[in-house]
Amino acid sequence: MEVMLTSLLIGATLLGKVTNIAMVAIGLGLVIFFHELGHFAVAKWCDVKVERFSIGFGPIIKSFKHGETEYALSWIPFGGYVKMLGQDDVDPSQLTSEEIALDPRSYSAKPVYQRMGIISAGVIMNIITGMLFFAFAFRLGVASTPCVVGAAIPGMPAWEAGIQPGDVITKINGEKTNSFMDIIRSSAFSDGDIKMEGIHPNGEKFEVDITPDRTGTRPQIGLLQSQSLQIPVYEDPGMSVTAKGTAASKAEPAYQPGDTFVTIDGKPVENYAQLQRLFAARSSETLKTGVTRKGASESEVVEITVGNNPFHTLGLWMDIGPIESIQKGSPADRAGLKAGDKITHIDGQDVGKVINPLRLPNYFSSRAGETVPIVVSRAQDGAQPAEVNLNVVPLDNPAWLEHPIFSNTPLSVGSLGIAFHVIPTTLKVEEGSPAHKAGIEADAHIKKIRIMPPEGEPLSEWQGLEEVSYEFDDKNMNWANAFWEMQVRPGWPVELTYSHKGQIKQAKLTPWVNPNQEEGQQWSLPVRGIKLQTLRETQQAQSMGQALGMGVQYTTNSAKDIYLTLRSLFTGRVSPLELSGPVTIAKVAYEVSNDGYSQLLLFLGFLSVNLAVLNFLPIPVLDGGHMVFLCWEGITRKRPNEQVLAAATYVGMIFVLGLMIFVLYLDIFL
Structure with missing residues (x-):
C-alpha cells in the first residue's frame, strides 16, 4: 500500500511538472503570437500582402498555407516574425526597390502613416495583452511579498541605518509601498539617498535616509524579505521540511508540511521576527513549539519538542x-x-x-x-x-x-x-x-x-x-x-x-561539538533547522473593472521599471551582469507556474510589456528602428538611402545577435 501511494505521489508530481512546462510554453508562445498578430492584423487591414506568419525563427518545423499566407512554427523559439511583401529584415533592399513599390499591395507602396501603424501594432498589442494578463491575474488574486523586513545584512546601508527584523516599510521617497519589490526597485534605480519611513515591531515610527551601496552589480541597501510562520508544502513529496542533522529533524513529534507556529512554551507567537528572536534568545534551551496542523481543527494545537543546535567548531x-x-x-x-x-x-x-x-x-x-x-x-x-x-x-x-x-x-x-x-x-x-x-x-x-x-x-x-x-x-x-x-x-x-x-x-x-561544555550551557545556533515559507499577502480585485484599473497601473509601473533599468545600464549604475536571457526567462516562468495561474499571468504580463518596450528601442531590425526610418521619410519626403539602410540593418542584426549570445552566456555559465 505504501509503495503504491508513493508511486501515485511521484506520478502526480511528474504530471504536475509536465503540465507546468506546457503552461509555460503556451504562455510564452502567446506573448510572441499576440505581438506578431498585431503586425499581421493591421497589415491585412491596410491591404498589405503577408507572405509568412511565423512563431519562432530559423528552419520551419511545420507550416500550412491558408489563402496567400504561409503560417509556420520555427525551431528557434526566441521570437517570431511577419514577412510582408516589400519588407524583409534579412533583405533591406526591398524597402527601396522601385519594382516592389509598384505593387499596390507591397508594404513599401503604402503611405508612411499606414506603415507606422503596421510597425507599431505589435508593440500596442503587447501593451494591451500585458494589461489584460495583469488584470486577469489580479482578478484571480496575486500573492505578493509585503514590505516586512526579515533581516538587514550586517555592514550594509540599511543595517547601518538601524533597520531591524520585523520593521514594516510604509513609504519610500514619500510614495506608499505595495510590495517588497518596491524596496529593491527604489534601491536599484536611485540617483542618491533613499528616504524610508516605517514602523518598528514595538509600534514606534521611524524615518531614515539611506545611501545605497554601489559596489556590486546594482545599487542595494541590504534588506531581506521576511518569512512567515508556516512550514511550506512542497510539490515534491521527497522534500523534507527540516534540514538534515539539525535539532528540527529530530523533533518529537515530527514537523509536517503546512504546520503553522502559534506558541513557544505556551506563549503566543505573532510573526516571524518574534519567532526568530525567541529561537536566538533561548538558543541553548529545549523548547515546546505549538503548531496548528493542516487538516486539523483550528483550535487544536500540536506541541512539538525541539532541542538546540550546538555550534560545530574546529577548535x-x-x-x-x-x-x-x-x-x-x-x-x-x-x-x-x-x-x-x-x-x-x-x-x-x-x-x-x-x-x-x-x-x-x-x-x-x-x-x-x-x-x-x-x-x-x-x-x-x-x-x-x-x-x-x-x-x-x-x-x-x-x-x-x-x-x-x-x-x-x-x-x-x-x-x-x-x-x-x-x-x-x-x-x-x-x-x-x-x-x-x-x-x-x-x-x-x-x-x-x-x-x-x-x-x-x-x-x-x-x-x-x-x-x-x-x-x-x-x-x-x-x-x-x-x-x-x-x-x-x-x-x-x-x-x-x-x-x-x-x-x-x-x-x-571533522568539526566537533565541544564535549567539555556543561549541559544547557552549550554554544548554540540561533536557528533550529525548520524551513518556513516566504511571507505573502494576496492582492485581489473585487470586480473586473477594478482588475482592469490595477492592470493599467501595473502596466505603467512595469514600463517605467524597464525604462529605469535601461537608463541605469547606460549610466553604469546597474551592471550588464544583471541581464537575463531566454533560458532564465523559461526557468522563471516554470518556477512561477508552480505558484498558480495568477503568478504565471503576472509574469507573462511583465514579459509582454518588456517585449513592447524593448522592441520599440531605436535599433535597426527592431520595430523602433523601423519607426526611426519612417519618421525620417515622413519629414524629408524621401526614402532612406539603400546603402545606409542596409548598413544600419546589418549593424542592428549584429548588435541583437551579440546581445543574445551575451545573455545566453550569462544564463548558462554565470
Whole structure:
C-alpha cells in the first residue's frame, strides 16, 4: 500500500511538472503570437500582402498555407516574425526597390502613416495583452511579498541605518509601498539617498535616509524579505521540511508540511521576527513549539519538542579585524566607537586569546544593561595606533540573530551595533580539538577552506547543499561566513590549506561539538533547522473593472521599471551582469507556474510589456528602428538611402545577435 501511494505521489508530481512546462510554453508562445498578430492584423487591414506568419525563427518545423499566407512554427523559439511583401529584415533592399513599390499591395507602396501603424501594432498589442494578463491575474488574486523586513545584512546601508527584523516599510521617497519589490526597485534605480519611513515591531515610527551601496552589480541597501510562520508544502513529496542533522529533524513529534507556529512554551507567537528572536534568545534551551496542523481543527494545537543546535567548531580561535561599520544611534555609536577601531580587550581580557572573537555576540548579549569596559586600538595619522578606553552598555539583543549568510559579510554584534571581520589567522588552538589533533598551531594563516560532503552519503539527502570553498587574502577575510557555512552543513568534513612558519600545509578535519561544555550551557545556533515559507499577502480585485484599473497601473509601473533599468545600464549604475536571457526567462516562468495561474499571468504580463518596450528601442531590425526610418521619410519626403539602410540593418542584426549570445552566456555559465 505504501509503495503504491508513493508511486501515485511521484506520478502526480511528474504530471504536475509536465503540465507546468506546457503552461509555460503556451504562455510564452502567446506573448510572441499576440505581438506578431498585431503586425499581421493591421497589415491585412491596410491591404498589405503577408507572405509568412511565423512563431519562432530559423528552419520551419511545420507550416500550412491558408489563402496567400504561409503560417509556420520555427525551431528557434526566441521570437517570431511577419514577412510582408516589400519588407524583409534579412533583405533591406526591398524597402527601396522601385519594382516592389509598384505593387499596390507591397508594404513599401503604402503611405508612411499606414506603415507606422503596421510597425507599431505589435508593440500596442503587447501593451494591451500585458494589461489584460495583469488584470486577469489580479482578478484571480496575486500573492505578493509585503514590505516586512526579515533581516538587514550586517555592514550594509540599511543595517547601518538601524533597520531591524520585523520593521514594516510604509513609504519610500514619500510614495506608499505595495510590495517588497518596491524596496529593491527604489534601491536599484536611485540617483542618491533613499528616504524610508516605517514602523518598528514595538509600534514606534521611524524615518531614515539611506545611501545605497554601489559596489556590486546594482545599487542595494541590504534588506531581506521576511518569512512567515508556516512550514511550506512542497510539490515534491521527497522534500523534507527540516534540514538534515539539525535539532528540527529530530523533533518529537515530527514537523509536517503546512504546520503553522502559534506558541513557544505556551506563549503566543505573532510573526516571524518574534519567532526568530525567541529561537536566538533561548538558543541553548529545549523548547515546546505549538503548531496548528493542516487538516486539523483550528483550535487544536500540536506541541512539538525541539532541542538546540550546538555550534560545530574546529577548535581555532582567530584574530579579530577592525570594526567595519557601526549602526547609527547604537550603544557603540553612543560610546564613541569608530569604524577602523580594533577591539583588543574586554573586561581586561585579551580578545583572541582569552575571549574567542566568534563568541563576542554571545558575550555582549549576556551583559545586556551592564557597563562593559573595552579597549580599542585606534589608527592615528602619521603615528602609532592609540589605545583608547571606552565603556559600552549592550542592548538586550540575542547573539547571532544576524548571521553572516553572504560572502564577505562581517560578523555583527547586535547588542552593540557593530560589525567586524574575523581574520583567518589563528591565535589559539583548543586542546583536544580537531585542529589540535591535526597539528595546527597558533600563528597559522588559513589560505583556503573546503567544506565537503560526507563520504558514503548521497548528496540528494542534503537537499540542495553542495561543497563550498573559500580562499582568504587581504581583501577576503570572511572567516565568519565560512564558519556559518559549516553550521549549515553539520558534520561535513573540512579541508584547510594554511601556512605556518613559511610552509604550506593541508589538514582534513571533522568539526566537533565541544564535549567539555556543561549541559544547557552549550554554544548554540540561533536557528533550529525548520524551513518556513516566504511571507505573502494576496492582492485581489473585487470586480473586473477594478482588475482592469490595477492592470493599467501595473502596466505603467512595469514600463517605467524597464525604462529605469535601461537608463541605469547606460549610466553604469546597474551592471550588464544583471541581464537575463531566454533560458532564465523559461526557468522563471516554470518556477512561477508552480505558484498558480495568477503568478504565471503576472509574469507573462511583465514579459509582454518588456517585449513592447524593448522592441520599440531605436535599433535597426527592431520595430523602433523601423519607426526611426519612417519618421525620417515622413519629414524629408524621401526614402532612406539603400546603402545606409542596409548598413544600419546589418549593424542592428549584429548588435541583437551579440546581445543574445551575451545573455545566453550569462544564463548558462554565470
